[in-house]
Amino acid sequence: MTxxxxxxxxxGTSIKLSVVSTEGDIIDQWSVPxxxxxxxxxxxxxxxxxxxxxxxxxxxxxxxxxGIGMGxxxxxxxxxxxxxxxxxxxxxxxxPVADDIRSYFNADWPIFIENDANVAxxxxxxxxxxxHASDVVLVTLGTGVGGGVIVNNxxxxxxxxxxxxxxxxxxxxxxxxxxxxxGCLETVASASGxxxxxxxxxxxxxxxxxxxxxxxxxxxxxxxxDIFKAAEAGDIxxxxxxxxxxxxxxxxxxxxxxxxxxxxxxxxxxxxxAGQYLLDKVTQHFNExxxxxxxxxxxxxLATLGNDAGVYGAASLVMANI
Amino acid sequence: MTxxxxxxxxxGTSIKLSVVSTEGDIIDQWSVPxxxxxxxxxxxxxxxxxxxxxxxxxxxxxxxxxGIGMGxxxxxxxxxxxxxxxxxxxxxxxxPVADDIRSYFNADWPIFIENDANVAxxxxxxxxxxxHASDVVLVTLGTGVGGGVIVNNxxxxxxxxxxxxxxxxxxxxxxxxxxxxxGCLETVASASGxxxxxxxxxxxxxxxxxxxxxxxxxxxxxxxxDIFKAAEAGDIxxxxxxxxxxxxxxxxxxxxxxxxxxxxxxxxxxxxxAGQYLLDKVTQHFNExxxxxxxxxxxxxLATLGNDAGVYGAASLVMANI
Numbered sequence: 001m002t003x004x005x006x007x008x009x010x011x012g013t014s015i016k017l018s019v020v021s022t023e024g025d026i027i028d029q030w031s032v033p034x035x036x037x038x039x040x041x042x043x044x045x046x047x048x049x050x051x052x053x054x055x056x057x058x059x060x061x062x063x064x065x066x067g068i069g070m071g072x073x074x075x076x077x078x079x080x081x082x083x084x085x086x087x088x089x090x091x092x093x094x095x096p097v098a099d100d101i102r103s104y105f106n107a108d109w110p111i112f113i114e115n116d117a118n119v120a121x122x123x124x125x126x127x128x129x130x131x132h133a134s135d136v137v138l139v140t141l142g143t144g145v146g147g148g149v150i151v152n153n154x155x156x157x158x159x160x161x162x163x164x165x166x167x168x169x170x171x172x173x174x175x176x177x178x179x180x181x182x183g184c185l186e187t188v189a190s191a192s193g194x195x196x197x198x199x200x201x202x203x204x205x206x207x208x209x210x211x212x213x214x215x216x217x218x219x220x221x222x223x224x225x226d227i228f229k230a231a232e233a234g235d236i237x238x239x240x241x242x243x244x245x246x247x248x249x250x251x252x253x254x255x256x257x258x259x260x261x262x263x264x265x266x267x268x269x270x271x272x273x274a275g276q277y278l279l280d281k282v283t284q285h286f287n288e289x290x291x292x293x294x295x296x297x298x299x300x301x302l303a304t305l306g307n308d309a310g311v312y313g314a315a316s317l318v319m320a321n322i
Numbered sequence: 323m324t325x326x327x328x329x330x331x332x333x334g335t336s337i338k339l340s341v342v343s344t345e346g347d348i349i350d351q352w353s354v355p356x357x358x359x360x361x362x363x364x365x366x367x368x369x370x371x372x373x374x375x376x377x378x379x380x381x382x383x384x385x386x387x388x389g390i391g392m393g394x395x396x397x398x399x400x401x402x403x404x405x406x407x408x409x410x411x412x413x414x415x416x417x418p419v420a421d422d423i424r425s426y427f428n429a430d431w432p433i434f435i436e437n438d439a440n441v442a443x444x445x446x447x448x449x450x451x452x453x454h455a456s457d458v459v460l461v462t463l464g465t466g467v468g469g470g471v472i473v474n475n476x477x478x479x480x481x482x483x484x485x486x487x488x489x490x491x492x493x494x495x496x497x498x499x500x501x502x503x504x505g506c507l508e509t510v511a512s513a514s515g516x517x518x519x520x521x522x523x524x525x526x527x528x529x530x531x532x533x534x535x536x537x538x539x540x541x542x543x544x545x546x547x548d549i550f551k552a553a554e555a556g557d558i559x560x561x562x563x564x565x566x567x568x569x570x571x572x573x574x575x576x577x578x579x580x581x582x583x584x585x586x587x588x589x590x591x592x593x594x595x596a597g598q599y600l601l602d603k604v605t606q607h608f609n610e611x612x613x614x615x616x617x618x619x620x621x622x623x624l625a626t627l628g629n630d631a632g633v634y635g636a637a638s639l640v641m642a643n644i
Contacts, residue, residue: 135480149581151473151480158457158473158583159619167613168580169573172494179613251491252577258490259471259581261480291489291501297481 003066006051007315009116009307010072012036012088015047016307019054020315022066024126028054029311040090044097048104067110068101069317071119071310078157081113112317116310118155118163120303121148122320123313124266128305133263137256138303139165141249141271144178145186145193151260154320166190168255170248189249191271194224198241210237228274242281250285257290257298268303275302325388328373329637331438331629332394334358334410337369338629341376342637344388346448350376351633362412366419370426389432390423391639393441393632400479403435434639438632440477440485443470444642445635446588450627455585459578460625461487463571463593466500467508467515473582476642488512490577492570511571513593516546520563532559550596564603572607579612579620590625597624 004027007018012034019028032050035042055065074086081098083091098111114122121130121138130136134153140146147165149156156162166186167179174183175196187193202216212230215222230238253265272278283300290298305312326349329340334356341350354372357364377387396408403420405413420433436444443452443460452458456475462468469487471478478484488508489501496505497518509515524538534552537544552560575587594600605622612620627634 151478151582152476154474154476156473156582159585160583161613161615161619162581162583164580164583164613164616167616168577169611179615181611181613183611184613255490255574255577256581258486259484259578260473260478261482261484261486263481289491289503289505291483291486291503291506293483293501294486294489297483 004060004064005066005315005318006068007311007313007318008047008068008070009119009310009314010034010043010047010070010086010089011116011310012073015043015050016311017050017054018311018315020312022319024319026312026315029308034089036088036090039092040086040095043089043091044095044100045104048101051101052105062105062107062109065107065109067112067318067322069119069314070097070111070113071116071314072097072113073116075160076113076115078113081111083113110318110322112321114155114314114317115148115163117146118148118157119313119317120268120309121150121163121266121313122155122316123309123311124268124303124305125150125313126316127312128309129266129301129303130264135260135262137260137262137265138309139253139265139267140269140303141189141191141267142269143191145190146269149256149260150262156260165252165256168252170252185248185252189245189252189271191224194227194241194245194271195222197245198222198227198238201241201244202237205237205240208237210235212241213237224271225273228271228278232274232277242278246278246281247285250282250287251289253282253286253300254290254294257286257294261294262298265298265300266303267300268306268309272302326382326386327388327637327640328390329633329635329640330369330390330392331441331632331636332356332365332369332392332408332411333438333632334395337365337372338633339372339376340633340637342634344641346638346641348634348637351630356411358410358412361414362408362417365411365413366417366422367426370423373423374427384427384429384431387429387431389434389640389644391441391636392419392433392435393438393636394419394435395438397482398435398437400435403433405435432640432644434643436477436636436639437470437485439468440470440479441635441639442590442631443472443485443588443635444477444638445631445633446590446625446627447472447635448638449634450631451588451623451625452586457582457584459582459584459587460631461575461578461587461589462591462625463511463513463589464591465513467512468591471578471582472584478582487574487578490574492574507570507574511567511574511593513546516549516563516567516593517544519567520544520549520560523563523566524559527559527562530559532557534563535559546593547595550593550600554596554599564600568600568603569607572604572609573611575604575608575622576612576617579608579616583616584620587620587622588625589622590628590631594624
């Protein structure tokens with residue numbers, strides 16, 4: 001029997017798992033809830049039980065497993081296999097994740113842990129919109145703005161903090177970011193950045209009669225999804241918000257492309273559910289600012305795997321390292 | 323006898339050559355003038371004669387040569403070993419550089435040709451301020467702004483146009499660049515960009531009594547070197563010019579660092595002769611804009627090899643590929 005790989009995506013809501021063959025075929029895929037009570041001390045135990053159950057179900061022994069790849073939030077120590085400061089797991093101190101798995105199973109499996117945004121980039125490269133290109137960047141627009149950069153078929157980790165796309169300086173006199181700096185891309189192009197920009201513009205512009213602007217004046221909650229939908233339907237105020245935020249995103253993508261000139265920059269995350277309309281807007285602003293030789297060779301696309309990118313990318317970590 | 327490598331840096335004024343051992347020791351180094359008359363058709367012939375003379379001087383046969391590495395201006399086709407549009411060599415059409423060398427010597431040497439800015443980055447990584455780090459970026463501030471990006475010990479070429487640092491969008495409502503876009507870093511932080519910024523600021527500011535500002539008012543020529551020297555000596559106007567230009571450079575370096583988080587970003591080129599004063603200014607602005615986790619791990623330094631970076635980097639191309 002050929003060996004199997006476990007791909008794991010640790011998230012604040014669920015732990016997603018996959019079993020992948022050494023040929024790269026996805027054999028099985030499921031998830032278990034994340035129990036982040038008691039400072040997240042149940043998470044690895046629950047994960048171990050999920051792996052154990054799958055092994056028993058298939059009569060697999062330790063020798064049938066080639067290795068484990070994992071994407072995690074927080075700061076990953078790749079050599080030690082630990083995770084620190086993963087706040088949505090309630091992990092503040094350093095967690096010996098790889099050691100805890102190996103000792104539960106009494107196995108000497110290779111275990112590769114990587115930042116979750118980086119792992120998602122690998123997943124999109126392998127099974128999604130990255131289409132096996134050797135140079136791919138994934139930018140995720142969610143609560144924050146994250147990223148993963150692949151160059152020459154290798155993940156770029158730099159000194160540990162590569163792909164911090166969300167904290168690229170983006171806006172002159174921009175607002176304060178969670179990182180302490182001002183004007184980071186995340187303050188403009190994340191879901192909350194888009195909503196904040198709408199608030200600013202609502203009061204900076206005349207009353208356009210826009211329903212979205214009116215809701216802001218009334219103190220009602222507006223989401224980035226509402227704004228994109230209204231813009232696509234022709235709401236002038238919402239269009240202005242989309243133009244302002246996507247111009248900053250388009251320029252940032254141009255700056256990324258000037259550095260690594262990837263074949264694809266993929267846009268993922270919840271905000272990217274706005275789809276083709278968002279893609280057209282960001283591509284327009286990208287083309288306005290990017291060096292022509294770079295713009296002609298770097299293409300912006302929507303990511304296609306959604307929440308599955310992580311488990312696929314996690315499994316690919318094992319294949320890349322063995 | 324161990325084999326030898328030729329490292330060659332093709333430039334508009336001179337062709338620089340080096341002989342390097344397979345252990346990476348530089349055995350010999352010299353240069354010949356670049357004769358770019360007659361559409362540059364003498365250049366490769368002169369280069370071949372320079373190599374030939376060195377081989378005869380040492381009684382080397384074709385078998386004693388491991389390969390040739392070369393840095394060239396213009397657009398390089400790495401597979402074909404050709405160069406197109408190297409205007410300071412007067413090469414407009416595609417030149418079969420590698421084939422012309424091999425046929426002159428009737429040799430089957432491997433010949434690696436790479437963009438000159440990329441080759442300089444490899445040289446600084448190997449023998450200069452890059453200190454053998456696996457992740458290094460070189461930014462050259464000269465007539466234009468160029469760059470070379472190294473990740474995981476490999477040159478980043480992307481789809482052929484990676485490292486186009488000079489054309490990163492940098493300045494809102496900035497002036498038109500040679501590439502056709504507006505506000506590129508090159509329009510602000512190259513030697514000519516700094517002089518242009520001085521001209522803009524001279525008329526935007528009140529008369530500060532600055533000698534530099536006075537020379538601009540009188541229509542006299544001012545260089546970026548004049549501006550840095552005056553700023554360091556306390557000229558208020560020149561300080562304002564340095565602050566404006568270095569703030570754009572510092573932010574751009576922060577954006578590069580957010581993408582690849584290199585250990586070192588090295589500043590080279592003629593403008594960098596301003597030395598420690600320039601380094602302090604750009605580092606200050608870098609730290610103001612960069613994500614703290616990136617700023618703590620990416621260090622800005624001055625390049626140390628000057629014009630020698632090219633020949634060393636060119637030789638290293640052979641060692642990396644064999």
